[in-house]
Structures are given as C-alpha cells and as structure tokens.
Amino acid sequence: MQTAHGSAVEQLTAEGGAEYLTFTLGGESYGLDILKVQEIRGYDCVTRIANTPAFIKGVINLRGVIVPIVDLRIKFNMGEVTYHEFTVVIIINVLNKVVGIVVDGVSDVVALPPQSIKPAPELGASLDTRYITGLGTLNDEMLILVDIEKLIGSDELQIVDSTAENTQKEAVNL
C-alpha cells in the first residue's frame, strides 16, 4: 500500500503534480500542499493573546515552541464556531514560521495531476481569490486549492510582522 502510494507520488511529481491535504471549512472542501503541513493535532490549551483579532485564538506550546493558532472559520465567517474534542488544528510550516490553523475537519490526502487543476474564477468561495491557486476536481467534487503561504504571509492575518520581522526573529531566537 505504502509503496504503491509512494510510486504514485513519484510519478506525479515527475509530471509536475502534487499531493494535497483536503479539509473542510463551512460546507466547502479545500486543499493545501501537503509539503507545507507539519502535523495535525487536536485543539486544546490555547493561551489567549490580548488585543488581537477574533480569528487569532492565541498561542499553544508545541513541544517547547510557541505556535499561534488561527481559526480560519472565524476569519472567513463560516457559520457557528464550536470547539470540542474533534476540532482539528493543522500545523503548517511556511515562511520559516510554524502556524496552526483551525478547520472543521481534515478529510484525506489526494494526488492531483496538473491537468485536473483549473484556474479559479472570481468569487465563488469565501476565500479571497488572491489566496487560491486553482480549483481541483476530484471524483466530480470541487476542491479549492489554497496558497497557504500567501495567506499566512498576508497583512490580513497579521501573523507576520511586516515591519520588524527580521531583526526580532533573529534576536530572540534563543
């Protein structure tokens, strides 16, 4: 199983395709580049940070590293937000930062050949087109592919301190 899977990936990579982690937000299915995903964990022990937008839930201790948690459901206004033992946090690693995003659920890892990815039309998703790399089709179901790096790095999320980012990151990185 694993070897078969592996060779499929190799084949895909050779064709320029990639694997995506699919997750749900509201009623929509999304996918993000699996290579950006570090791990998936439950939602607990979040320490609030004062005076931050509501979608910044706070920070958690991820084995000694302080990681901010963003609730994409709040950010993109997707209905009632509840937290229970099945709430899932996808820990992603982009722009040299580790960030957790809260989603409704994680479904699968799928491989998409490049030809099955179509450019995203304006509107249609709750997510701004800027952060969408394309629309994938999988078993007649639409998958919105998120450019997670752009999203995390955006001013909208205010995770990356655009002004003083570099100096401080180095300075306190002990």
Place this chain on the structure above:
Amino acid sequence: MTTPSGENNSIDLNRFNQVFFEECAENLAEMEQILISLGDREPDQEQMNAIFRAAHSIKGGAGIFGFNDMTVVTHVMESLLDRLRNQEIPFAPGMIDLFLEAGDAISMQLAWHREGKPVDQEAIDGVRAKLQQTIDAGAPAPVPADAPKEGTPLSPEELLPRRCRLAFTPDPEIFARGIRMESIVAELTELAEPGEFDCHAQLMEVPEFAELDPERCLTRWDFTLLTRASREQILDVFMFVADEEQLCIEEEPVDRRTKAAEPAPEQGVIPAAGRRAYDNGETAPGAFGRRGGEIESSIRVNVTKVDQLVNQVGELLITQAMLTQIAAGLDPILHQALQRGLVQLERNTRDLQGSVMSIRLVPISIVFSRFPRLVREIAAKLGKQVELKTTGDSTELDRGLIEKIADPLGHLVRNALDHGLETPEKRVACGKNPMGTLQLSASQVGGRIVIDVTDDGAGLNRDRILAKALECGIPCSEAMSDEEVWPLIFAPGFSTASEVTDISGRGVGMDVVLKNVQGIGGRVQIASEAGKGARFTISLPLTLAILEGLSVAIGKEKFIIPLNVVIESLQPKAEQLKSVNGREVVQVRGEYLPILKLHRIFNLEAEVTEPQRGILVLVEADGERGAILVDALLDEQQVVVKSIETNYRQVEGSAGATILGDGRVALILDLPELFAMHKRL
C-alpha cells in the same frame, strides 16, 4: 554523489581551516589592540615581539593551510617588523597606521576565505607596496661586515658566509605540537649556501621497546651550515619550535682562505645538557608560541553546542516545574521522600542552569575593544581631538547580546564623534578642554546590563530636532519637555539629511539603533544638556534565555511579571484608593501610584475588578512606578523565555512567553509597554 571518504576529508579540512580562521582573527585582533594602545609611541621590545609573533603566526598558518595569498602581505609586514625590531630602520609614527592598514588587508583576505566576501586586490597591493617602500626607504647604511655581534644583526647581503653549528635539543612533546622536523631542515637548507648544509640526528636516550612512544621526540639534532644569514634569521626558523635553552648556536666566521677547512669538531660546542625531563602533562616552558606564563586552560566549543545545552537546561527547568506542581497535589506526609527529592532536584537544576548560563557570558570588552581604532580614525578624519575612556570592560553579558549590541553601539559612538563632540577650536572658544572625552561604560544594575555612551560635546540641539521633526512630519510641539523631545530622533524617517557625512548619516538612522536594541529586549534613554554633552543609555537584559518571574492569575489566564521589576505586593485598604482625573491610583507610603488593571488593558474576564478585593503588585520599570491589579499571586519561579515572534508577530505588552509546568503558555509582561498602554486607555 560524493564517496563517504571524500566527504570526510573535506569536512576534516574544513574543521582545521576553521581553527586557522579563528586563530588568525585572534592574532589580528591582538595585533590591532597593541597597535592602538601605542598611540604614536614607539612600541617597546615586548610589544614589538608580540606584533611580530602575531604576524608570523598568521603567515605560518596561512602557509600551512594553503592560503598563499595571505602570506604575501604578512611576509612583507614581517620583514619590516623584523628590521624595526632589530633597529635597522628607525620607528616612525606613520608605521602604526601602515600596520593597521596591513591588518585590514589581511582581515579582508581572511573574510574572503572564510565567507567569500570580495577582496579589494588593489588595496592589498597598495599596502604591500607601501610596506616594501618603507623597508627600502629605511634600509640602513651598510655596516662593516666583520663584526657579527650578537644583538646587532646585519642585513644578510652584508654578512660574509660563516659556519654555524646548531645543537637543537627539542622537548619530547614537539611532535604533538604539530612541528615537523623536515620543514625546519628545509628552511635551514634555504638559509645555507648551496651544498653547505649538514644534519645529524642523535638519539639521546633509548627507552625499552615496550615503553617506546613514537610520538615523543627523543633525538637531538646537530646542524652545520655555511650561511650568510643573520643569527636572527636562524633563530626565526626555530620560532615557536624551541626556546633559547633548547637551542645552542655556535658561529664562526670563515675566512675566505680557510673556507674549505673544516672546523675542529670539539671546538667549544656545548650541547644543551642532555634532554630536560618534562613530566607528562607539564608544559615545556615557553616553547609553544613563546607565550610562557599565560597558558589559559580553555577549550573551543562550537556555539551551537552551547546553545543546545542552554535549550536543554530550559526544557529541564520546565520539567522540574511540572514535577513540583504535580507533587504539590500529593499528601506531603505520605510522599515525604519524594518531596525531599524534588527540593534537591530544584537546587541541582538551578545550579546547572547557573553554570550553563555562565558559559554563554562573555565580557563586554570584546565589543569595547573595537572602538579605540574607530575613534582614532574618525577623530583624525574629522580633525577632532578625542580621548576614549572605557569602564566596566569586564561586565559580562550573554554572547548573543554582545553580537547584537555591537552595531548600535558603533552607531552611537560615530554619532557622538560626528555630531556630539566639537572641533578643538570650538571647544576652546566655549572654554572647554580642546580634547573631547567619549566615555563608554558598562555595569550591571539589578537584572540588567546598562551601557552608557557619554560625550562632553555640545549636547542635542532641541530647536534643530524640533524643526527637523516638523519638517519630516513627525507630530511634535514646542511645549514638549526635553525628555519628550529627545526620543524624536528615534522616529523612523527622522533623517539628518542636511548633515550627511561619511562618518554617520549614511542613511542608517537612529530608528535602526532603537529597533536593534529593542529587538534584544533593551531600551535606549537619552540625557542631554546643551553645551555640556549627551548621554545615551542602553539597558539590556542580562540574558535572553531565563528569567525570574512571579506568576499571577487574572481570570483564567496566567501571566509572568519579571521579578526584577517587582517592589512588593499588597492588598489595598479602601482609604488607600483615590481617583485622580478619573484614573484610579493607590497611595502607598505617601506616594500615589497608578493602578494598571490588566483585565482592562488585555480585555480579559477577571474575577476581581475592584482593587480592594484583589492584590496589587507594585512595580518599577524605567523609572516609572505603578501597581498592577491581579486576582491572585501564584508562584515565584524561573521561567524559560520563549520567543513569540519566532512564529508570530510582536505582542504588545509582552516581552515573550514561557511554558508553565502544566504545559500551557503564559505571557511575560513588558512593564514599560504596559505603562504606555495604560496611558492610552
């Protein structure tokens, strides 16, 4: 694909190169330090030797490691130093600058090999040419050749060939120091007239075969050579190899008529009396680099290893706190032994942490030592007379901070020289000593390191700052107090464009200084008095990694207040609470302190909103006092400071975060920021 062996080789070579780079940098630094300390004085014999030794080590190392370009400048420099040392060339003050320049050239080459930074080959050639010129210009008048007296060496060309017999009795550890006899022989062969070199090795003492250690040198060496080289040149071959008592040189001028005659073998050659017994572990006196007496027992450790150690101790502290917390919930009588063990564990962890942190601490003199030269050069360029004083050189702070503080300090020093201190004429006109003073001082105040850059120049110009701020669109007004005016120079975009010089004002503003200092948890304060001078005070945390903190609860959240800002905590009585302009204050011993309600600043749900029902923690930071209202005091503990900014932006009001015993994250409060946030409420 590289073969494993090939990979290993390159790694090994790299490691050795690294050692050379570090030593080379140290030698350069030492040389520069001596040169700077000289001012314009002539170096004494010892200093001269030290400079020579540094240059020689660099040359030798560069040769061994195959950085031949680096030997070029060092070689000429060494030649000049040699002539100076032997008083063949009179010393001139300009030589100091020349040597400094040469040092720069070598640094540049070093940087090229080390980090691939580009080399200005013209500058290097220029320095080399200048050195050579100095040697040529200073070449002494020929000295009569028939007086090869010790201590008054002659240039080689002027010496008649004479026969030298050398008896060299190395100390047994010579091979362990990486010295190779064949290179000595090769060097001597070069000095000798063609074909006039002879070498004999004699076993001094043959141990039992079982005890024979092939890495110990038990041979005595006799060299006979016909040479025109001076005694010093011969001695140089043995530099770093032997001290005087291990080497016996017998010279005998050879008359042209008797040239062919062999000297009588027994003639007065007294070999160094046998081999000296060095016990295992005893260092041969003064042999290594002739630095007798200053053997420091230290080891070089990669910084990342130390950092790793610090991190691991940090994790250990968290685990220890976790265990203590769990044990607190257990019956103390049933678990007495466990409790005792935990107390012991806490003590051991703290000791360990102290030791580990001290590894990272380095004296600030590492930074201060860069400035004498900077000041000297800038002062010369600006035509100012400046005396640089440093105090508190031995103040220790975290290595990570040292690196980060060097640039901001350099900027402040340049600023003080360029804008602060006046020209001698102006100073005399103001009735001041024409020689300006720039003082760098460092000291530890509580849990912080305070570095002052003080000059006795003209001070900051209030009117100009205000005018400039207005021009740059920075909000300000005439009514502002001096304390409010000075920080305006830190505003981004506050440019000193009209006074750009090549010393300061290269487009790097004071805002960068402030940002860099704040980046490492520091603050900058300015004090200035017109006509008297200005003082920039940088205060830094002692270390970035661990801090003593008081954990407090507000609602469900926990915060850490750094212990070094806490004065006391109290439960206020109703009559102590007052209101000033609608702001709540608490009266403590006749002083009114503003009450900072954290739940309001941080928008939290607190259990306690009325001061008389909670606890007030009195704090003082940057000369400002206040009382923080909290629900409860929890614990006093050491916390490991973790950066929030690693993965997130800076959080206002917090100086970082830590992980508590239960695995949750708690924010560490930044008091000065809290005061500022409180004022905005």
